[in-house]
Amino acid sequence: MTTVARPPDDALAEIGPRDLVVHDLVKEYESGGYRLRVLDELSFVAQPGELVVLLGPSGSGKTTLLSCIGGMLAPTSGSVSLGDREITSMKGTALDEYRRTDVGFVFQGFNLLASLTARENVAMPLLVTRSASRARAMARAGELLELVGLADRMDHRPAQMSGGQQQRVAVARGLVTNPTLLLADEPTANLDHIQAQSVIRLLTELRDDGRIIVVSSHDARLMPAADRVVQMADDVDPIEAGGTDIAYAPGEVVFRQNDHASLVFVIEAGRAEVYRELADGGEEQLAILEPGQYFGELGAMLGFPRSASVRAVDELRVTSHSPHGFRMLLERGDGVGGDSPPNADAPPTADRRVPGHPGGDAAASR
Ligand code: ADP
Numbered sequence: 001m002t003t004v005a006r007p008p009d010d011a012l013a014e015i016g017p018r019d020l021v022v023h024d025l026v027k028e029y030e031s032g033g034y035r036l037r038v039l040d041e042l043s044f045v046a047q048p049g050e051l052v053v054l055l056g057p058s059g060s061g062k063t064t065l066l067s068c069i070g071g072m073l074a075p076t077s078g079s080v081s082l083g084d085r086e087i088t089s090m091k092g093t094a095l096d097e098y099r100r101t102d103v104g105f106v107f108q109g110f111n112l113l114a115s116l117t118a119r120e121n122v123a124m125p126l127l128v129t130r131s132a133s134r135a136r137a138m139a140r141a142g143e144l145l146e147l148v149g150l151a152d153r154m155d156h157r158p159a160q161m162s163g164g165q166q167q168r169v170a171v172a173r174g175l176v177t178n179p180t181l182l183l184a185d186e187p188t189a190n191l192d193h194i195q196a197q198s199v200i201r202l203l204t205e206l207r208d209d210g211r212i213i214v215v216s217s218h219d220a221r222l223m224p225a226a227d228r229v230v231q232m233a234d235d236v237d238p239i240e241a242g243g244t245d246i247a248y249a250p251g252e253v254v255f256r257q258n259d260h261a262s263l264v265f266v267i268e269a270g271r272a273e274v275y276r277e278l279a280d281g282g283e284e285q286l287a288i289l290e291p292g293q294y295f296g297e298l299g300a301m302l303g304f305p306r307s308a309s310v311r312a313v314d315e316l317r318v319t320s321h322s323p324h325g326f327r328m329l330l331e332r333g334d335g336v337g338g339d340s341p342p343n344a345d346a347p348p349t350a351d352r353r354v355p356g357h358p359g360g361d362a363a364a365s366r
């Protein structure tokens with residue numbers, strides 16, 4: 001397979017006490033019986049207050065690298081450290097804590113919830129993790145919307161805002177927990193030139209307070225704003241939205257409530273039961289899902305633990321997708337935009353079908 005990312009020459013030269021250190025990071029995916037080495041011993045160091053740009057074309061491993069830095073994806077080898085903490089060896093509550101308090105994520109295509117106002121979208125991470133009262137979360141969201149220049153758009157819903165404004169809301173949401181690291185995946189990808197400029201300017205303004213901002217882009221317009229550029233190689237295979245096949249026997253659990261979430265699942269055959277495990281040991285069934293339907297997207301996309309469990313009802317065959325691969329799958333469907341994702345990990349809603357997906361068509365036409 002092709003080599004993907006190259007470390008900059010100055011990698012690991014001098015390391016400060018609050019630096020982000022990516023060291024010899026390797027990530028390989030198994031896909032259709034062959035191995036794809038997406039990150040090949042990639043190393044770089046970033047200091048507080050820096051804006052780092054991961055520059056590379058589609059498929060060069062930018063989302064993979066951001067996911068490894070954000071503790072949402074385990075690398076094949078190598079390490080990611082923040083100060084004296086090695087993220088790649090963290091597990092359980094320490095990892096959850098890292099993701100919740102140190103990492104803010106700005107997703108490709110905004111990922112705002114269409115039914116919520118700008119302010120509610122920004123407050124979401126605090127509300128979901130119950131780390132602030134509703135009143136405090138909404139007040140904090142208001143401050144951040146002012147910071148990103150949207151004081152007059154607090155109560156607008158995503159559809160009432162321009163792409164640039166939606167991206168600003170997504171940046172504000174990424175900042176709501178006051179993270180040490182702000183990770184932004186192609187924040188200018190869906191924007192026109194003027195909107196892209198304003199988002200780039202916003203990102204450069206945000207680095208003043210000592211946080212590290214890592215931005216992925218295939219857009220060279222971001223380069224002048226960067227303190228550091230990590231060049232991802234351009235000699236990689238075309239990106240595929242296809243996921244990995246997994247089979248489950250009847251009753252077998254796909255994931256459990258509170259598990260770490262990194263993948264989104266699409267049902268190819270059989271049925272899956274979504275259920276909640278109750279404190280008294282009982283269970284509450286939330287839904288039965290059929291071929292063409294998907295589950296697990298919110299946890300995977302936002303980096304929250306699973307909010308419910310899922311098991312196979314009968315012989316179940318699913319494909320698992322990275323959040324990015326899943327997004328591509330959605331975007332491939334006719335007439336469906338990628339920026340209005342379904343709004344729950346569970347319980348599922350009626351429209352959680354992958355458009356144009358064979359399973360989805362079969363199920364829909366029944
Ligand atoms: P970028 O964000 O730069 O477009 P990605 O990190 O999304 O790149 O993907 C890099 C490569 O890894 C692509 O070829 C993609 O198809 C592959 N890939 C990403 N996620 C998975 C996965 N879960 N399983 C198999 N291959 C994957």
Ligand code: MG
Binds near residue numbers: 059062064108324
């Ligand atoms: Mg990507």
